[in-house]
Amino acid sequence: MNTWKTFRIIYDFTQGCRGIMLLSILCAIISVVGGLIPYWGIYQMLLLFLDGKPTIEWIGLWFGICVAGYVVKLLFYGLSTTLSHCSAYQTLESIRLAMTRRLIKAPLGTVLGSTAGRLKNIIVDRVETIELPLAHLIPEGISNLLLPVAVFAYMVYLDWRIALASIVCIVLGGIVYFIMMKNFSTQYDAYMEASNHVNSVMVEYVEGVEVIKAFNQSSGSYEKFTDAIGSFRDFTLDWFRSTWKLMNLGGALLPSTLLGILPVGVLLYIDGSLTPAELTLCMILSLALLAPVNWFTVAVNDWKSIEYAISDANELLRLPTLPDTAAPVNLASYEVRLSDVSFRYNDKDGNVLNHINLTLASNQMTALVGPSGSGKSTVARLIARFWDLSAGKIMIGGIDIRDLPLNQLSELISFVTQDNFLFNCSLLENIRLGNPKATDQEVYAAARAAQCDEFIGHLEKGWHTMAGEAGNKLSGGERQRIAIARAILKNAPIVILDEATAFTDPENENQLQQSIAALTQGKTLLVIAHRLSTIKDADQIVLLNGGSVVTKGTQTDLLEHSPLYRKMWQAHIGAKEWAAGDGNKGGNIHA
Numbered sequence: 001m002n003t004w005k006t007f008r009i010i011y012d013f014t015q016g017c018r019g020i021m022l023l024s025i026l027c028a029i030i031s032v033v034g035g036l037i038p039y040w041g042i043y044q045m046l047l048l049f050l051d052g053k054p055t056i057e058w059i060g061l062w063f064g065i066c067v068a069g070y071v072v073k074l075l076f077y078g079l080s081t082t083l084s085h086c087s088a089y090q091t092l093e094s095i096r097l098a099m100t101r102r103l104i105k106a107p108l109g110t111v112l113g114s115t116a117g118r119l120k121n122i123i124v125d126r127v128e129t130i131e132l133p134l135a136h137l138i139p140e141g142i143s144n145l146l147l148p149v150a151v152f153a154y155m156v157y158l159d160w161r162i163a164l165a166s167i168v169c170i171v172l173g174g175i176v177y178f179i180m181m182k183n184f185s186t187q188y189d190a191y192m193e194a195s196n197h198v199n200s201v202m203v204e205y206v207e208g209v210e211v212i213k214a215f216n217q218s219s220g221s222y223e224k225f226t227d228a229i230g231s232f233r234d235f236t237l238d239w240f241r242s243t244w245k246l247m248n249l250g251g252a253l254l255p256s257t258l259l260g261i262l263p264v265g266v267l268l269y270i271d272g273s274l275t276p277a278e279l280t281l282c283m284i285l286s287l288a289l290l291a292p293v294n295w296f297t298v299a300v301n302d303w304k305s306i307e308y309a310i311s312d313a314n315e316l317l318r319l320p321t322l323p324d325t326a327a328p329v330n331l332a333s334y335e336v337r338l339s340d341v342s343f344r345y346n347d348k349d350g351n352v353l354n355h356i357n358l359t360l361a362s363n364q365m366t367a368l369v370g371p372s373g374s375g376k377s378t379v380a381r382l383i384a385r386f387w388d389l390s391a392g393k394i395m396i397g398g399i400d401i402r403d404l405p406l407n408q409l410s411e412l413i414s415f416v417t418q419d420n421f422l423f424n425c426s427l428l429e430n431i432r433l434g435n436p437k438a439t440d441q442e443v444y445a446a447a448r449a450a451q452c453d454e455f456i457g458h459l460e461k462g463w464h465t466m467a468g469e470a471g472n473k474l475s476g477g478e479r480q481r482i483a484i485a486r487a488i489l490k491n492a493p494i495v496i497l498d499e500a501t502a503f504t505d506p507e508n509e510n511q512l513q514q515s516i517a518a519l520t521q522g523k524t525l526l527v528i529a530h531r532l533s534t535i536k537d538a539d540q541i542v543l544l545n546g547g548s549v550v551t552k553g554t555q556t557d558l559l560e561h562s563p564l565y566r567k568m569w570q571a572h573i574g575a576k577e578w579a580a581g582d583g584n585k586g587g588n589i590h591a
């Protein structure tokens, strides 16, 4: 991303607080003018001494003017940075809110496709780096640019030759830095890549620490971690070594303004072009150039990291969104119909669903079964419109789900999966998420129906236990029952259970089945389960394979007509008996 585009995007972000920013810039300019006054005052005092008329009154007056100028500089600098920080944080807030709004409107699949670490990095850390240009680079940059320009203009007014002499070393230092930075963009890209690699290895190491310990891989993984850090160190050192000579030369030349001013100034003084007071003033002013010039050398580096931040933020803010519609629709029924549905996640991998035709009748249970990767979860996600279809349509009560407002669709469907995320609030509030308007009594009733009350009662702080605190104490089955309680409270007419009982152990199975029965009564129910015994009584079982419907019917129909289903059922029964330690490996096909 080039500098102009970055500026343009930052400018767009500042909408809403441009007035404050302008005021901040104005204060920065007044601060620069105030900062020049002491130099002017010192010059006047010098004149008084050189003219031999340094009275206490005049010295006092000019000293007072110097102090006043300095106070104006400090005061307006403070005001400028206060205002720029206010506008910067206001802008960051609006960027972050825009990002979260965008995430909600983007296809859920796109959001789930990004790692939480990356999203957090962009929304929290990267956006924070935009604070630097907004709160510092713009107001300070303006004052740091104006001060040298004003000083240079004044020196030109005194004598153009002394003005040029004052910037000789700055120009030479600038040329050296320019040569040093000719590959800066490429090297900075490589630096960011190396830094991202270290980050991802670090995150992987921390997130996978349980597996690493369990499989005694600590030395191997640690090696990968130390290798990444080692190569990052080598990269940064190589980069430093390739630049340090020029960096030091530039760093030595840049602040040596006196090297230019002294010889030229003395010559101009000798030929009578400059008075001693003017020469002294030029030397003092040339020292005033140093801080801004140094500031610019640091700002170049900062600007590069800002370009990255803006580019990432911009990418997130431009995520494609699902087309939405505003007007809620009256539905005749909650029957879900998939009509000739095909879908691909991406062009590279091709279709994962092909021409699916399927009806989930109101008040009935439909089960989706099939080998791993056959497309079961994809069908479920498409009904909830996590993605839009590649072809065909999905209707609820005869209405295409793309014609339903996203809010209405979300109210129509309860989606329970095996990944039951608990927010870091109390268990009571976690269940209430299903219906934020529910009273405590309604939450307790849903939790009782989902068989949660018993285990919650055993926790020290009961309902008010924070999910984070309870996290390690809750089993997979208990977390699932909390998710089911949430869905019971939501009371949506369509319920999708995607491997919602996957974590159940035999002791919990009965309780979980009871909670599911409470959730699904009278609903349009779609169940995906590998454990076929849990769906054997479904009104309709749909067998998927390779993204296509192989057959549909009841368990009896499928056992009779489908060799694939028979094989899956036998494997399931065999596994159950094996788990139960039953010696009869043959099993009863109608168990």
Ligand SMILES: Nc1ncnc2c1ncn2[C@@H]1O[C@H](COP(=O)(O)OP(=O)(O)OP(=O)(O)O)[C@@H](O)[C@H]1O
Pocket: 109, 113, 345, 346, 349, 352, 370, 371, 372, 373, 374, 375, 376, 377, 378, 379
């Ligand atoms: N986010 C994704 N991006 C790209 N491909 C995906 C994505 N999610 C799933 N797939 C692919 O789509 C196909 C169907 O996956 P899906 O999860 O729907 O199968 P499934 O039948 O539910 O599998 P399982 O029983 O193992 O959960 C698989 O080949 C899978 O690799």
